Amino acid sequence: MEFENITFPKGTTFLVTGAAGFIGSNLVNSLLDKGFKVRGLDNFSTGREINVEEFLDNPNYDFIKGDIRDSEVCLQACEGIDYVLHQAALGSVPRSMKEPLIYEDNNIKGTSNMMEAARLSGVKRFVYASSSSVYGDSPELPKIEGKEGNILSTYALTKMTNEQYGKLYTEVYGLECVGLRYFNVFGKRQDPDSQYAAVIPKFIKSILSDEPVEIYGDGEQSRDFTFIENVIQANLKSCLAPSEACGRAYNIAYGESITLNDLYKKIGVLLEREINPIYGPERAGDIKHSLADISNTKKFLSYEPHWDFETGFKLAVDWYKENLIIKQATNS
Template sequence: MSKVLITGGAGFIGSHLTERLVKLGNEVTVIDRTPEKEPENIKSVIKEINFVHSDILNFKTLEETIKGKEYIFHLAANSSVNKSLEKPSWSAEQNILATVKLLELAVKYGVKKIIFSSSAAVYGDRKELPIKETAPLDPASPYALDKVTGENYMKLFSRLHNIDTVSLRYFNVFGPRQNADLPHPGGVTIVINQIKNKGSSQLQGDGKQTRDMIYVDNVVNANILAMKKGSKLNGAAYNVSTGKSISICELHDKISKLMGVESTREYLPLPKGNIIHSQGDNSLAKSELGFKIEVDLEEGLKGTLDWSKNQV
């Protein structure tokens, strides 16, 4: 049993990770600024964890929360590209300042390892696909730059302070509990809701953009594997991807077919900072972490649809 802290552990990805770590017998603490004092996403395990209802920018509370922990999964962040474009200084505070303070406190209290949730957005738009971890980083938004900076701090603190860190570059994660209210038209949950409610969905751009869609359970697996890796990772970065891509239009059609309905598409302008094509090479994560895709796209979409049927 390990003592673990999950920042943002009541969010979309974080809640699935929280449940898995509890199931594996770990002593789990979650810190999250969710509006709910007993978050819906983690209600199944709320009595089995220590839940701290706080923003991680409350550094006094963060310090108390980090004391005595062996592992930290750092997921808390502004995850919206659009918000980062509107409020870059606010996004930097959420994503960079909070990360640096967390690293300082982790060093102070002897944390063994930090698993940092990064993003494929660090690559920008790459012509060479699938993208390897050795590809140049070319962030196209403040959000992406925040993640590059976070990765660099992870690597630096590993070198300066002998704390083990690893960055996981998530590609397009989907699954149950994904927030359909975020301004990301084209996301799986949003498409499902729009087809269900209107018989059509809004897609940004011409719909020919491609994405590497990865089901949330696979992302949780990558986090657990990174935690359990015995040898030091020293700030290494790994793609968490399927190695396959699908166009936004094809994704829409696949969802419509699984729902058993005919639906139309509406097209919206593509906002600045959005990537056209994305597909990750996951061979490094496979060889060094033992990562593999256990839930494919179709199975993941079915799981997400089953969950959405019970949502109001």
């Protein structure tokens, strides 16, 4: 197993912000399975209560309903915590283009609140979610840290700002911060019902419902889709990486890419259904191609992604088949 060589002292406590979200709830699940003490924080603005409720009976878990924009809540959440895994944020590039100020409030102020609370509480390390969107209009492939282009969206700007805060808090305030530039994470619990749903659950739900999917642009845009288990590994290894690794952000991906057209075909094959997509205009702020160079991540974080796209993809499709069919049957 990929986590066997990741060990923490007995009694280690983790705070997972955004614990009701897709990535946050998977982190909570994994940490509790390993016997760690975990505190979750979420305000349910985008997270789902069901993702919290399933852990409430676990004696190693406690949950705070609260907002990272509230500095007092952040201090309460960080009390007695060894490691913060900060996932709380507003996602979605398209929404950020429509509502820029709420992204500044949540993603920038909220994250700086959490870093300050972690510093004041003596947290050992602060690991936070960044994004591949920070590469902007850089045409270079694969994407390498330090070779970013012009920012294309408000969402990307907030994540780049978070990285600057992480560098500052590491170098000036002594809080060891590690940023993780996620590349199109997918897996169980990813919400297919949001207006801004990620492409994989959105495609799966539409095809299971016999509805055509709209693909923005020509479908030849490519993405480095990253299975959730690789992301969990990256978060845990970031907690244990040498201090020299802190104050930086790293690509978290598998290192291979696939076009949306090919992705759509693969979903159809696995679901044994064939529905032609509908092509629409390109979306503002979207990056055309995404492929990560993970050499720095391997070097500094000892990251080794064991889950390739095909393996993770089959598991994700099976999970959605089971859970969406159950949901459809319950609602019928």
